[in-house]
Amino acid sequence: MKVRFLGTAAGGGAPQWNCGCRVCEGARAAGVSRTQDSVAVSGDGHAWYLVNASPDLRAQLLATPELRPPAGTRDVPIRGVLFTSAELDHTLGLLSLREAAELDVYATEWVHEALTTAFPLQAVLSGYTRVRRHDVRDGESIELIGGLRVTATVLSAKRPRYAGALAPGDSVCAYRFDAEGRSFVYAPGLAAWSPEFEKAIAGADVVALDGTFFTEDEMGATRPASGMGHLAVREQLPLIEAHPGPRYLFTHLNNTSPLVLPDTPELAEVVAAGADVAADGLLLEL
Numbered sequence: 352m353k354v355r356f357l358g359t360a361a362g363g364g365a366p367q368w369n370c371g372c373r374v375c376e377g378a379r380a381a382g383v384s385r386t387q388d389s390v391a392v393s394g395d396g397h398a399w400y401l402v403n404a405s406p407d408l409r410a411q412l413l414a415t416p417e418l419r420p421p422a423g424t425r426d427v428p429i430r431g432v433l434f435t436s437a438e439l440d441h442t443l444g445l446l447s448l449r450e451a452a453e454l455d456v457y458a459t460e461w462v463h464e465a466l467t468t469a470f471p472l473q474a475v476l477s478g479y480t481r482v483r484r485h486d487v488r489d490g491e492s493i494e495l496i497g498g499l500r501v502t503a504t505v506l507s508a509k510r511p512r513y514a515g516a517l518a519p520g521d522s523v524c525a526y527r528f529d530a531e532g533r534s535f536v537y538a539p540g541l542a543a544w545s546p547e548f549e550k551a552i553a554g555a556d557v558v559a560l561d562g563t564f565f566t567e568d569e570m571g572a573t574r575p576a577s578g579m580g581h582l583a584v585r586e587q588l589p590l591i592e593a594h595p596g597p598r599y600l601f602t603h604l605n606n607t608s609p610l611v612l613p614d615t616p617e618l619a620e621v622v623a624a625g626a627d628v629a630a631d632g633l634l635l636e637l
């Protein structure tokens with residue numbers, strides 16, 4: 352199995368265009384840029400699946416050699432797109448794939464519903480390409496091309512701000528990919544280490560965790576991380592230490608997180624707990 356991290360920031364990227372906070376200023380000074388979260392996963396190194404399609408997708412694809420079309424063709428090896436949520440930073444990039452001959456889109460029924468009603472992305476796209484909808488369900492596995500099997504675990508009912516009028520449902524999930532005895536879990540929106548999540552990561556080789564906020568009060572006391580569906584990194588560190596085995600990598604970093612920057616005391620805390628932070632372009636071969 353191969354896993355390529357295309358982007359490792361939360362919505363807005365890091366630095367964020369309109370933000371002059373300490374972290375964004377530090378990132379500009381250090382030349383650090385993290386694009387919005389997405390990974391590409393392949394079971395055989397030929398057929399690839401995108402998990403999330405961020406507004407930065409075009410630049411991410413151009414920077415990723417294995418996702419280019421073979422010379423003289425338009426046969427890009429992307430066989431589908433899976434959504435962990437209907438958030439804009441996870442879905443807007445689908446519009447940038449409208450030149451595709453067809454698109455296979457995997458998401459929960461709730462996410463498909465949000466993307467056909469509150470934000471009619473799939474209706475807009477259908478004017479350009481053929482979109483095939485695939486429903487994923489909590490705990491159910493789907494066979495993908497290239498010897499890859501994916502299993503969704505619903506994590507929370509957090510809704511995007513544009514979809515507040517929709518009834519809550521299975522709006523945020525993690526995916527576990529299995530191929531040839533190796534496994535990778537992608538969970539950029541993790542509200543809690545629930546028993547279901549612990550089952551999803553059991554025996555996994557690599558687990559990508561929610562690194563949105565380093566601390567619960569990073570956005571101020573009135574906007575706690577938990578209120579936005581994210582378990583703070585510092586609260587996950589003891590859980591990591593209590594669940595040894597997988598390699599743990601944090602991704603989906605908000606521009607306020609000190610983990611955006613290299614060589615911080617907060618990164619040292621993460622490393623001391625046995626985890627690390629993913630970087631844009633990181634390639635894992637499991």
Ligand SMILES: [Zn+2]
Pocket residue numbers: 366367370371372373374375376606607
């Ligand atoms: Zn900032």
